[in-house]
Amino acid sequence: MSTSTPQRILVTSALPYINGVKHLGNLAGSMLPADVYSRVMRLLGHDVLYICATDEHGTPAELAAAEAGLTVSDYCDQMHDAQANAGAAFKLSYDYFGRSSSESTQRLTQAFALALEENGFIEERSSKQVYSVTDGRYLPDRYVEGTCPNCAFEKARGDQCDNCGKLLDPVDLIEPYSAVSGSKDVEIRDTNHLYLKQSEMSGRLREWVETHREDWPALTTSIAMKWLDEGLRDRSITRDLEWGIPVVGSDGNVRDGFDGKVFYVWFDAPIAYIGATQDWAEKNGTDWEPYWRTDKGADDTRYVQFMGKDNVAFHTLSFPTTIMGSQQPWKLVDELKAFNWVTWYGGKFSTSQKRGVFMDQAVDIAPSDYWRWHLMANAPEGSDAAFTWEEFQASVNSDLANVLGNFVNRITSYCVKKFDGAVPAGGAKTEAESWIEADLSERLPRLISYYEAREFRKAMAETRAIWAAGNEYLTQAAPWTHYKTDVDQAAMGVRTGLNLVALFGILAQPIIPDAADKILAAMGIPEDRRSWKFGDTVDLLDALPHGHAITAPPVLFTKIEDDDVTAWTERFGGGV
Ligand SMILES: Nc1ncnc2c1ncn2[C@@H]1O[C@H](COP(=O)(O)OP(=O)(O)OP(=O)(O)O)[C@@H](O)[C@H]1O
Numbered sequence: 001m002s003t004s005t006p007q008r009i010l011v012t013s014a015l016p017y018i019n020g021v022k023h024l025g026n027l028a029g030s031m032l033p034a035d036v037y038s039r040v041m042r043l044l045g046h047d048v049l050y051i052c053a054t055d056e057h058g059t060p061a062e063l064a065a066a067e068a069g070l071t072v073s074d075y076c077d078q079m080h081d082a083q084a085n086a087g088a089a090f091k092l093s094y095d096y097f098g099r100s101s102s103e104s105t106q107r108l109t110q111a112f113a114l115a116l117e118e119n120g121f122i123e124e125r126s127s128k129q130v131y132s133v134t135d136g137r138y139l140p141d142r143y144v145e146g147t148c149p150n151c152a153f154e155k156a157r158g159d160q161c162d163n164c165g166k167l168l169d170p171v172d173l174i175e176p177y178s179a180v181s182g183s184k185d186v187e188i189r190d191t192n193h194l195y196l197k198q199s200e201m202s203g204r205l206r207e208w209v210e211t212h213r214e215d216w217p218a219l220t221t222s223i224a225m226k227w228l229d230e231g232l233r234d235r236s237i238t239r240d241l242e243w244g245i246p247v248v249g250s251d252g253n254v255r256d257g258f259d260g261k262v263f264y265v266w267f268d269a270p271i272a273y274i275g276a277t278q279d280w281a282e283k284n285g286t287d288w289e290p291y292w293r294t295d296k297g298a299d300d301t302r303y304v305q306f307m308g309k310d311n312v313a314f315h316t317l318s319f320p321t322t323i324m325g326s327q328q329p330w331k332l333v334d335e336l337k338a339f340n341w342v343t344w345y346g347g348k349f350s351t352s353q354k355r356g357v358f359m360d361q362a363v364d365i366a367p368s369d370y371w372r373w374h375l376m377a378n379a380p381e382g383s384d385a386a387f388t389w390e391e392f393q394a395s396v397n398s399d400l401a402n403v404l405g406n407f408v409n410r411i412t413s414y415c416v417k418k419f420d421g422a423v424p425a426g427g428a429k430t431e432a433e434s435w436i437e438a439d440l441s442e443r444l445p446r447l448i449s450y451y452e453a454r455e456f457r458k459a460m461a462e463t464r465a466i467w468a469a470g471n472e473y474l475t476q477a478a479p480w481t482h483y484k485t486d487v488d489q490a491a492m493g494v495r496t497g498l499n500l501v502a503l504f505g506i507l508a509q510p511i512i513p514d515a516a517d518k519i520l521a522a523m524g525i526p527e528d529r530r531s532w533k534f535g536d537t538v539d540l541l542d543a544l545p546h547g548h549a550i551t552a553p554p555v556l557f558t559k560i561e562d563d564d565v566t567a568w569t570e571r572f573g574g575g576v
């Protein structure tokens with residue numbers, strides 16, 4: 001399936017949770033690689049739809065809203081806009097950035113639940129929940145705190161202990177108290193919830209994951225198999241909360257006994273991929289079905305998901321249970337690219353603890369291109385990747401400024417000075433031209449194959465090697481040496497160099513779109529000549545019309561000074 005050319009490519013990145021602007025780890029582990037991949041696929045001529053949305057339900061959103069003194073709905077409006085702005089500042093090329101709180105996702109979630117229940121994959125069961133007499137409400141997840149039964153930490157949250165990391169059930173806490181009022185007047189009550197019978201889907205899920213052993217990264221299949229081997233548990237998909245999608249019966253009215261209950265976030269969040277696609281289609285007066293319905297063309301769609309490793313189980317097991325269990329012709333994911341963590345000075349980035357650098361702060365201190373390059377060149381693919389200011393500085397200064405920036409600047413300003421800013425004609429090919437032709441004819445297909453395999457570190461290393469080959473070519477061709485004795489020979493070097501600049505600009509578009517635009521504008525390359533439909537390398541190196549006017553672009557990359565590193569270390573922490 002991955003080898004044939006699909007009609008369409010649907011790309012989604014794990015939905016960013018609504019509790020704040022995302023940090024560089026979230027960006028590198030989901031949105032940025034999805035963006036780079038979408039951009040490359042568009043440049044290769046594919047019909048690409050890149051969908052993302054904010055994930056807005058669940059207790060953390062409610063608690064964050066309460067802390068901000070806002071209604072949950074107002075809080076989500078504000079944070080959605082903040083995340084949309086941060087995405088725009090990072091040039092994330094979403095075709096649509098939706099919201100899991102949209103009506104479309106609500107309708108779909110309710111319909112999926114009804115179908116699942118009809119097919120025997122959802123069951124209503126009695127469960128034990130913590131109830132606060134003082135607050136007059138149930139206390140799901142983080143609404144209750146207490147002592148961890150595992151490590152005796154006294155401020156463990158109902159869903160997880162921050163000290164030992166163990167996942168908890170609120171009723172397991174010792175000496176529980178309400179996170180809302182602090183009251184200890186709590187009791188355990190029986191109340192009904194809906195359970196998704198994942199255990200009954202284990203066999204089919206295992207078979208399906210097996211079919212992807214070859215084409216999914218080992219990280220993805222190993223996580224899915226670990227969960228399957230440990231035995232899938234049925235999970236409650238409803239909570240005692242006000243904020244979220246109401247649980248309805250087939251008549252559309254609130255299900256008996258489910259007043260004050262809603263679907264829990266992990267059930268509706270992935271359904272929002274479909275909801276956001278519907279919202280995109282409605283906004284653009286087009287069809288969403290060919291992306292999602294296999295009876296309406298979705299078999300010809302390649303669906304590619306991007307996410308950090310903690311989301312893999314939801315996307316390989318839970319959401320597929322929803323899709324398969326509906327027994328309706330919904331599309332399953334084809335390719336699932338998972339990432340390890342970007343780490344922040346020995347620990348984790350954390351939104352709730354405000355640890356690390358966040359997207360809005362990042363673009364405040366350095367252009368988005370710098371971050372995009374650094375994070376992709378150091379993508380947490382094979383293992384976790386530590387972020388350090390020194391390595392960020394080194395990526396920008398050596399790769400962007402010294403290798404790419406210098407090359408572009410050297411040859412364009414020389415052309416402006418000696419050849420009136422026009423692509424010169426004349427000169428005969430030498431060994432230098434033959435060498436770069438041969439080198440690129442190997443490197444370009446390899447670069448594309450790395451992108452197609454979503455091997456980002458390799459794609460970045462190949463890109464860097466192509467830039468370095470440009471510098472090597474100029475050293476060999478040395479037009480400045482020939483200029484005094486043989487202008488034609490110098491013209492050959494300058495012409496080839498300028499064509500390399502144009503090519504480098506074209507190749508830079510998916511990674512560092514702003515610098516690429518500056519390069520391509522200076523080279524006078526119109527929008528419709530920027531695609532990745534490369535012909536023969538020989539033609540590629542003589543593509544610019546002779547006499548075509550070019551300019552030297554403004555400074556592309558400013559070096560990061562040691563003083564900057566010191567100041568940022570002080571501001572954001574990190575360092576020793
Ligand atoms: N440090 C990290 N490195 C790489 N990917 C990450 C990192 N932290 C989170 N992600 C991924 O980012 C995506 C969006 O995550 P989400 O908004 O749910 O935040 P999160 O996982 O709760 O993290 P945090 O609590 O640190 O904000 C998910 O796919 C998640 O796996």
Ligand SMILES: [Zn+2]
Binds near residue numbers: 150163164165
């Ligand atoms: Zn603990």
